[in-house]
Amino acid sequence: MESWGTHGTLAKHYRKGVWGTWDMLRLLLSDRNAWKQLIKLDPVTGLDPEGIKLRASEGFTGAEYILPGYWIWAKVIENLSAIGYDSNTMYMASYDWRLALGHLEVRDQYFSRLKTHIESMKQASGQKAVVIGHSMGSTVLYYFLKWVESDEGGKGGDQWVEDHVEHLINIGGALLGAPKVLATLLTGENHDILSMGKIALNLFERFLCRGERLEIFRNWASAACMLPKGGNLIWGDMNGAPDDDLENPISKSLGQVISFSPDHSSNKKHNDDIQPNTLLNYTVDSAMRLFETSASPEYLNVLHNNYSFGISTSKKEIKANDNIPRTWNNPLEASLPKAPSMKVYCLYGIGIPTERGYIFAPNDPKKDKYRNEETCNARGDIQNTAGETTDMPLFVDTAATESDMDIKKGFRFTNGDRTIPLMSNGYMCAPSGGWMKHADLYNPGHSQVIGREYQDVESKGPAKNRGAPTTAKHVEILGNADLLLDLLKIASNRSETVTQRIYSNIDAIAQRIPIEHHD
Known part of the structure; x- marks a missing residue:
């Protein structure tokens, strides 16, 4: 930037x-x-x-590296160059990741320029494009595919994607969002921040304390496009979640995305009016409402005008959403374009503990030392079982650890790529998932869908390697040798050799999601 x-x-x-x-x-x-x-x-x-x-920053330099030596897309670009691609046949569509998706077009004509580049490349080569999105970029790309065809957007018509896109590739595509984003927008904290060493965390707090981070995160409307989509139907409720560990009977449901620890949140010296044992736990739906109680009216206005996080189960409603841009970030409300010859890939990592739920406390034993409480605290209107609401500061309870329930230092973990849980990366491409079993709703052109998983394997390579070429971590997977080979095959007309490969239980998880089709 x-x-x-x-x-x-x-x-x-x-x-x-x-x-x-x-x-x-x-x-x-x-x-x-x-x-x-x-x-x-x-x-x-x-x-x-x-x-x-x-x-x-424009062009390849805008996304090859962040800070000197810390590669992002550099290895992908280098490998594609090795089979003949260059600046005439590749285009890096860098974007201002702070903006709400619709504002990318309003301010920068981002989607118009992307449409023009794809059209001109096809005109020059005679071939359709392979489009690749990573992480939030997959959501941006999904929005583009809806925008480009719509009369409310690019006015390309129903055939544009079929005529111009050969393959849609989501790498670590957080298509259904991430609980991590919800927790970050509630508290200003996440596992990446709290897992810093003590010295590093103290220095970080000196420069940007929790409240200041929260102020910035809530100012960037883009972050909200990664909030969990599909509500409790996808992410579970108090009674159970599709991705619960059914073999561990003592584990609480992952549907309780936020809970309060009675052992570590009852320090009445700081909060005399709080009775932690009576505080309500929160599902994704109720946590989203909690988030809205603490956000500014201005932020909520931007949020509601640009995004939708629900689920549509009728063809009529999904068809209507073609003309409602705020739904275009959500594959459970806006279907894939009718492009029967386009292949859709979900390529993602597994086998790494990934944050899925949170143990909160209304006080912090570390107590911020560097800024006043008004500046640095994040607060929320928390309900108790009596129906009363109390305004209180919110912290991840780093004293809460229960190894039997995959809870460590206030975080509940599940399978994923360290950043995005399996549900978000894999559900839409699972055989029993959104774009396959429920294709009539979410994939009306019945595009071929391939889910392909990469197991994380620790590497003993040098630190500069950041775990490549065997890592499956969310960003570092862009240097995974197996994934790079698959990309080369897809980009060189050998996509038939890149087939479905599922190691996880994502299909069993998908089968537990009770989506009922309505006319």
Whole structure:
């Protein structure tokens, strides 16, 4: 992300990297307030604040690396180059990941430019495109496929995707969102932050404490597109969740995405009016409502105007959603385009503990030392079993550990790629999942769908290798040798050799989701 502002006190940062570069670190260390001012969007419009312009770096350099040496897409680009691709036959569609998806078009004409590039490449080569999205990029790409055909968007018509896209590839595509994002938007905390070493975490808190992180996360409307989709039907309720460990009878349901620990949340010295043993636990649906009680009206307005997180089970409703852009980020509300010759891939990692639920506490034994409580606390309106609501600070209870229930330091873990749980990466492509068993709803063109899993294997390679070429971690999988070979096969007209490969129990999980079709 680069600053293009040329006026005012921030003009001295013109063309400086505000995100993903050493310039960012220098600015954060030297003038934290200036960095915050540059990185934030207008809270009302969700677009540029007056006098500030941040834009995504263009081309391959915008996504090959974040910070020197920390590769993202670099290995994918290098391998595709080895079989003949170059800047004339590849296009890196970098985007401002802070913006709500619809605002990418409003401000940057992002989707219009992507449409033009795909059309011109087909005209030059005579071949349809292979489009690849990773993580949030898969959601951006899904939105594009709806936008490009719609009269509300690119006006390409019902045949555009069929005529222009050969393969749709989701790598670690968080198609159904992630509980991690919900917890981060509630508390300003997640496992990545709290698993830092004590010294690193203390330094991090000095520069951006919890409340400041929360302020920024809730300012970037993009983060909300990764909130869990499908509600309790997908993620479970108090009685059970499709991805519960049925072989562990003592484990509580993963449907309780947030619960309060009676052992570690009852410090009445800090909260005399709180009775933790009576606090309600939360499912995804109720946690989303809790989140809305603590968000600003401006943020909620942007949220509701741009996103939808439910599930549609009637063809009539899904057809109507073709004209409702806020549903286009959600494959359970907006179907794949009718593109019968397009192949759809879900390529994702498994075998790594991934955050799926949280043990909260209304007080923090660490107690923030670097900012005042008003600035740094995240608060929520928590209900108890008597129906009363109490405003209280929210913390992940890092003292809560129950190995028998896969709880460690306040986090409940499940199978996934360390960032995105199996449910989100795998359900839509599972044989009993959304795009296959329920194709009449969510895949009306009956595009061929292939789910392919990569098991995580620890590597003893040098630290700079970051676990590649055998890791299946969410970002590092872009350097996984097995995945890179599959991408090369797909991109060189040998896609028939890249077939379904499922190691996990994702299909059994999918079978437990009771979707009923309605006319």
